[in-house]
Amino acid sequence: MKNLTNVALGIVTSIGGFLDVGAIATAALAGAAFGLQMLWVLALGTICVMFLTEMAGRLACVSHHSLVDAVRERCGFRYFSFLLVGELLVDLLVLAAEIGGVAVALHLVTGIDYRWFVPIVAFALWLLIWLGTFSIVQNGASLLGLITLAFVVGMWWVGPSWHEAMRGMLPSAPSHDAARYWFTAVGIIGALFEPFMLNFYTSGAIEEKWSLKDIPMNRVTAVLGMGFGAVIAFSIVILSALTLGPHGIQVDSYEQAAFMLVEPFGSWGIPLFAACLGTACFGASLQVALNLAYLFSQGFGWNWSENLKPHEDARFAITYTLAIPLGAVLVVMLGDPLQITTFSMALNALLAPVIVFPLLILMNDRHYMREYRNHVVGNVFVSAIVVIAFLIAAVAIPLEVLGG
Amino acid sequence: MLRLGAAIATVVILAGCSQSPDKAAKEARDAAGSWGATLSAAAERWGSGEISTSYFQSVVTQARTSLKKEAQSARTSGGDAAAAPVEAISAHVEAISDAAARGDRAAAIQAAHAAASAVPAHKTPPVARPQ
Numbered sequence: 001m002k003n004l005t006n007v008a009l010g011i012v013t014s015i016g017g018f019l020d021v022g023a024i025a026t027a028a029l030a031g032a033a034f035g036l037q038m039l040w041v042l043a044l045g046t047i048c049v050m051f052l053t054e055m056a057g058r059l060a061c062v063s064h065h066s067l068v069d070a071v072r073e074r075c076g077f078r079y080f081s082f083l084l085v086g087e088l089l090v091d092l093l094v095l096a097a098e099i100g101g102v103a104v105a106l107h108l109v110t111g112i113d114y115r116w117f118v119p120i121v122a123f124a125l126w127l128l129i130w131l132g133t134f135s136i137v138q139n140g141a142s143l144l145g146l147i148t149l150a151f152v153v154g155m156w157w158v159g160p161s162w163h164e165a166m167r168g169m170l171p172s173a174p175s176h177d178a179a180r181y182w183f184t185a186v187g188i189i190g191a192l193f194e195p196f197m198l199n200f201y202t203s204g205a206i207e208e209k210w211s212l213k214d215i216p217m218n219r220v221t222a223v224l225g226m227g228f229g230a231v232i233a234f235s236i237v238i239l240s241a242l243t244l245g246p247h248g249i250q251v252d253s254y255e256q257a258a259f260m261l262v263e264p265f266g267s268w269g270i271p272l273f274a275a276c277l278g279t280a281c282f283g284a285s286l287q288v289a290l291n292l293a294y295l296f297s298q299g300f301g302w303n304w305s306e307n308l309k310p311h312e313d314a315r316f317a318i319t320y321t322l323a324i325p326l327g328a329v330l331v332v333m334l335g336d337p338l339q340i341t342t343f344s345m346a347l348n349a350l351l352a353p354v355i356v357f358p359l360l361i362l363m364n365d366r367h368y369m370r371e372y373r374n375h376v377v378g379n380v381f382v383s384a385i386v387v388i389a390f391l392i393a394a395v396a397i398p399l400e401v402l403g404g
Numbered sequence: 405m406l407r408l409g410a411a412i413a414t415v416v417i418l419a420g421c422s423q424s425p426d427k428a429a430k431e432a433r434d435a436a437g438s439w440g441a442t443l444s445a446a447a448e449r450w451g452s453g454e455i456s457t458s459y460f461q462s463v464v465t466q467a468r469t470s471l472k473k474e475a476q477s478a479r480t481s482g483g484d485a486a487a488a489p490v491e492a493i494s495a496h497v498e499a500i501s502d503a504a505a506r507g508d509r510a511a512a513i514q515a516a517h518a519a520a521s522a523v524p525a526h527k528t529p530p531v532a533r534p535q
Contacts, residue, residue, distance in 0.1 A: 035528040111458035161532035241531050248441035248525020250434070255459075255466045256442050259449075267454050 018229020019148045020284030021101035022094070022191030022345040024277060025338055027233045028257040030184050031240025032250050034175070036160075036168030039237060041185045043169050045192035046230035048385040050222050051378050052356065055363050056198045057218035060205035063368045067202040069298040070368065071358045079358070080299050086351050087295055091196050093344035095288045095327035099125070100337025101281030104254045108274040115332050122328035125285055129320055134207040134306040137290065141283030148232050148276045150261065155235035157264035158242050165238060179396065183346060186393040189385070190348030192233075195355040196291040203294040207305060215372070236260070253338055289327070293319040349393040356386045428482030429489075435474045436489040437525030439467045440516075443493075443500055447516035451509040460512075464501050471497065492522040 030038040056067055063070060072080040100114070102121045107114035129137065174181035210218070239260040244251065251257045254277065261276075262269035290306060296319045297304035303313035310317035334340050360383065363374040442463065450460040471494045478486040496519035503512035 033528070035531060107462070108459065111462050159533050164532050238531075241528065242533070245528030246530040247445055248437055248520075248527040249445060250438035252435065252438060252470055253466050255463045256438075259442070259445060262449055262454055267456075270455055270459050 018226060019145060019232055019276075019280040020191070020194075021097050021277070021281045021337075021341050022187070022194065022348070023233050024101075024236060024280060025251070025254075025257070025341045026184060026187040026191045026345055027236035028240045028244075028251045028260065029342065030188060031237040031242075031260075032244040032256075033177070033184065034181060035241040035245055036165055036238065037172055037175065038181075038185065038188065039165065039168035039234065040171045041188045042192075042230065042233055042237060044171075044385060045189045046226060046233075048189075048382055049192045050226045051382050052193055052198060052359070053201060053226055054219055054222035055359060055374065055378065055382075056202045057205055057210070057222060058215060058372055059359070059362055059368070060202040061210045061212055061215050061218060062370065062372045063362075064206065064211075065202075065368070066206050066294065066298050067199045067355070067359060067362075068295055070362050071355075072299055074362055074365065074368070075358050083354055083358075084295065084299055086354050087195055087199075088292070090344060090347050090351050091288055091292050091295070092323065092327055092330060093340060093347065094194060094196065095285060095292070095323060096330035096334065097337060097341040097344050098281045098285035098288060099324075099327050100331040100340060101254075102278050102285065103331070104337050105274040105278030105281065108254065108258055108277070109271055114337070118328050118332055121282070121285075122324050125282070125289060126321060126324045129286060129289060129306070129324075130310055130317065132306070134204065137286050137306060138204060141279070141286050144279045145283045147272075147279050150265075150272045150276055151232050151235040151239060154261050154264035154269075155238045155242075158239065160238045160242055165234075182392050183342075183396040186349040186389055186396055187342050187345040189389040190345035190350075190352070190393070193352055193356075194345075194348050195351050196288050198355060198359065199294060200287045200291040203291070203298070203304075207307060239264075251338070253336075285327075289320045289324050292323040293317070343397075346393055346397050349389040350397065352386050353390050356382060425482035425486060428478050428480075429486035432474055432478035432482070432486050433489045433523060434526055436471065436493045436523040439471055440493050440496075440520040440523050441525040441527075443467055443497070443516040444520035447500065447509075447513045450504075451513050457504065457507070461501075461504050464497060464504055468494070468497050468501070489523045493519050496522065 027042070030041075059070060060066065065073070068080070068083075071083060099118060099121050103114040103117035106112070106117040106121075132140075205214070205218075240251070240257070243260045243263045244256065249256055249259065258270050258273040260269075261273045265272055293316045294304060296302070297313070297316045300315075302315040304316040305313060308316075331337060331340065360374070360379055362368050364379065366373065446455065446460055446463045449455045450457065471490050475487045475490040475494065478490060496515050499515035500512050500519065503509075503515055
């Protein structure tokens, strides 16, 4: 019974934790600009993230190492430094995007400039991490994130043609604007396997003392949780394709994206969209801020645990205390949270190989994984997707950014 | 290997930097069309009471800001001709904003429809829905 409860909780928290500012923004962009044509990217990315999440969880269950901890030990400090710099830059941008997402959500319901909310959101975020424990941060925020199921209800309400949706699952070349199509594709992939998520997942497993007996639960969480989470992202693409694109509305700002829920929910549409965006981004910003603290603490061998009092792991607490205001400053300085989001998601795809390939090395290491090593299918599939996403990102990012 | 990488990077960057006037004009037209369609939909929703006045005003403010940026960018890359569609929509934004401030929903809808028809938006094919 306890196992069943754990599995249910794992699935529920995965649904809530799956969606963040990147998933919402890239799915809305894709649906408005290309209809259902990009569903296949989402499907492919979801299968890949299921593999990656399962691997990361298995690593923690078998080796009792978090991902960063194991990478530093196996690949050396020099490689870790490279990873640290890359992930620090990308995580700070993602943190800025998530804080910006919460601030924009508050702006959507109040009409007040989102920048006024940035310091308030940042303080609330810091306070919750400072006072909370890991289970409060993880489960509380993720349970609140269940409100994002409104996208699924909305999609059901407006009713797409399932035949056409299934056709979108087949890979297809862009019907127009190829550069934007591929940039959006890497954004979707980047939003699905954000590097912070893998280390956060393994750190959470260590915090919750996972062991070999948790391997089945990890597998169920990875497959069902990520699968249900993906249903929400699919719903956003479909809603956007049904309610925005055919009217000629592209998603250049969150004000435009919010219209997708007006058709199914009427006057409740905008407040619901704001609630979905706000809770999803707040949950994700907790995870990114904590991951930055995990990254430094595990890399440099400091005390770390969200379950310890801040004075017991002072350097861990200082790291998130510095990271959160930095993210807040970035969102105010860079402006336009939607652009920060799409750009940081594409950067995620660029950074993915730096963290995924060491994970694959670890997953095939007899010393770490014993008889729980990877099968060849997982290795090949994940490597192929990550390499393809990296190559497309390497070309699409300069074209999109410098081409304006 | 390093040289080859540098050469590829240079080609990609140069290809990206050289935004042609045609491309700038197309991007400006797309953005203008999208904002015209957004304003039209928002005004209709405001007219039917589905969105609040403050939200409608937020949309109008965001449209004004984005169109201003778009016009500047189009003018830099493609000259005044490229920025013309954006200017055409911007002219209606003020009328919509005034109507919103007065609470005149009919005038806002009329001005928003005029904005949408000034620069037709690029629409994706409608997705079939079951009967």
